[in-house]
Amino acid sequence: MSVLAMTGVSRDHGAGATLVHALSGIALTVEAGEFVAVMGPSGSGKSTLLTVAGGLDAPTAGRVEVEGADVWALGRAARSALRRRGVGYVFQDLNLVPGLTAAENVMLPRELDGVRARRARREALAALREVGLDEAADRFPDELSGGQQQRVAIARALVGDRRLVLADEPTGALDSHTGEEIMRLLRGRCDAGAACLMVTHESRHAAWADRVVFLRDGRMTDATGDRPGPESLLRGA
Amino acid sequence: MSIRHGLLALLSQGPRYGYQLRAEFESSTGSTWPLNIGQVYSTLSRLERDALVTRVGADEEGRFVYRITAEGEREVRGWFGTPIARGDRPRDELSIKLAMAVTTPGVDVAQVVQTQRTASLRSLQDLTRLKAAAPALPADQSERAWRLVLESMIFQAEAEVRWLDHCEAFVARGASGAAPRPGDAPPEAPAPADEPAPPAAPKEARR
Numbered sequence: 001m002s003v004l005a006m007t008g009v010s011r012d013h014g015a016g017a018t019l020v021h022a023l024s025g026i027a028l029t030v031e032a033g034e035f036v037a038v039m040g041p042s043g044s045g046k047s048t049l050l051t052v053a054g055g056l057d058a059p060t061a062g063r064v065e066v067e068g069a070d071v072w073a074l075g076r077a078a079r080s081a082l083r084r085r086g087v088g089y090v091f092q093d094l095n096l097v098p099g100l101t102a103a104e105n106v107m108l109p110r111e112l113d114g115v116r117a118r119r120a121r122r123e124a125l126a127a128l129r130e131v132g133l134d135e136a137a138d139r140f141p142d143e144l145s146g147g148q149q150q151r152v153a154i155a156r157a158l159v160g161d162r163r164l165v166l167a168d169e170p171t172g173a174l175d176s177h178t179g180e181e182i183m184r185l186l187r188g189r190c191d192a193g194a195a196c197l198m199v200t201h202e203s204r205h206a207a208w209a210d211r212v213v214f215l216r217d218g219r220m221t222d223a224t225g226d227r228p229g230p231e232s233l234l235r236g237a
Numbered sequence: 238m239s240i241r242h243g244l245l246a247l248l249s250q251g252p253r254y255g256y257q258l259r260a261e262f263e264s265s266t267g268s269t270w271p272l273n274i275g276q277v278y279s280t281l282s283r284l285e286r287d288a289l290v291t292r293v294g295a296d297e298e299g300r301f302v303y304r305i306t307a308e309g310e311r312e313v314r315g316w317f318g319t320p321i322a323r324g325d326r327p328r329d330e331l332s333i334k335l336a337m338a339v340t341t342p343g344v345d346v347a348q349v350v351q352t353q354r355t356a357s358l359r360s361l362q363d364l365t366r367l368k369a370a371a372p373a374l375p376a377d378q379s380e381r382a383w384r385l386v387l388e389s390m391i392f393q394a395e396a397e398v399r400w401l402d403h404c405e406a407f408v409a410r411g412a413s414g415a416a417p418r419p420g421d422a423p424p425e426a427p428a429p430a431d432e433p434a435p436p437a438a439p440k441e442a443r444r
Contacts, residue, residue, distance in 0.1 A: 207362045
């Protein structure tokens with residue numbers, strides 16, 4: 001079972017003369033352990049794809065399944081629960097609540113889920129340890145570097161048993177070295193079994209993914225295919 | 238190789254004289270790759286040997302007009318349809334291919350760009366996989382040196398993809414207004430000679 005499965009997904013905005021097909025006929029799956037990057041010019045539908053994949057926005061047509069559950073066939077409460085428990089989000093900015101420590105930020109989605117504070121904190125510390133930040137657990141966001149903040153956001157996206165991470169330009173404001181740390185981390189979380197769908201305009205970051213899909217005018221125009229082996233480097237030599 | 242394919246791409250638009258090919262090649266590639274006339278004629282004579290072009294006649298000064306053959310047409314379409322592997326690119330064949338794609342009628346430039354971008358991203362993925370397999374900061378000096386070489390290849394591949402993105406946007410912007418330039422048509426070649434080409438190329442062509 002794919003962690004994310006989108007079939008025949010379209011999303012229109014507006015109507016009549018102002019009708020825009022933000023997405024058309026998208027078929028995309030992300031398996032457990034798979035890292036998929038989405039590239040395309042601005043306005044190609046990348047961010048819409050991510051919000052539809054995460055159940056934040058309803059498709060005009062087609063089906064979105066997260067861990068086998070048809071997101072838009074669920075009732076509103078069940079859908080919210082699936083979004084909270086099944087999907088983690090990492091955005092370019094506006095990621096962390098400034099008045100909460102790193103650990104409290106990571107605990108937040110679990111507490112909203114009704115998990116007891118003590119258990120939520122234990123899970124948060126484990127998640128922070130996985131991203132190499134357990135020592136910064138009690139610091140506030142403004143005491144952390146940009147790269148550390150983004151790592152906290154990734155810990156929060158993966159805390160609990162969530163296996164789908166949706167990332168929108170997660171390296172946006174970071175320098176190239178820190179951006180690479182984030183890629184290395186996402187890659188590592190995928191190798192450990194998470195599924196990640198990431199929008200980026202930087203091919204150097206997209207290249208960390210197993211598969212890169214290209215969007216243009218809301219359609220998937222091409223993809224690099226499944227993990228090619230290193231022998232492909234030798235072909236041109 | 239790109240001079241060869243560049244000349245074929247120009248000839249696919251109609252028969253041309255050697256000096257004409259040189260001028261058009263240079264203007265198509267923004268004069269970033271100057272050719273001397275000798276290179277043009279030696280390339281033409283190899284193309285003729287390989288039956289990709291044929292000589293169809295001469296003007297009063299004895300200059301030959303070259304015409305692409307059906308085999309040559311296939312060759313040039315195949316060139317446009319095949320991505321260049323990073324590594325066997327002696328000069329920047331890619332930019333020449335794009336320059337020729339823009340000026341050759343019937344070539345889907347967006348598709349040429351996308352085919353190349355997918356291939357470039359694949360090699361970028363392969364390079365990144367090599368990098369990901371090693372620690373973020375290798376302890377060993379020689380490992381670190383290799384990392385820098387690897388990064389250089391990664392950044393070059395990235396630059397290529399960014400440039401392709403730019404080409405795509407540029408071509409898309411131009412598509413609305415631009416029409417084929419009139420007056421660029423080649424001279425209509427003299428009646429094609431049906432007899433086989435002379436076995437030896439003239440002296441001029443072997444320079």
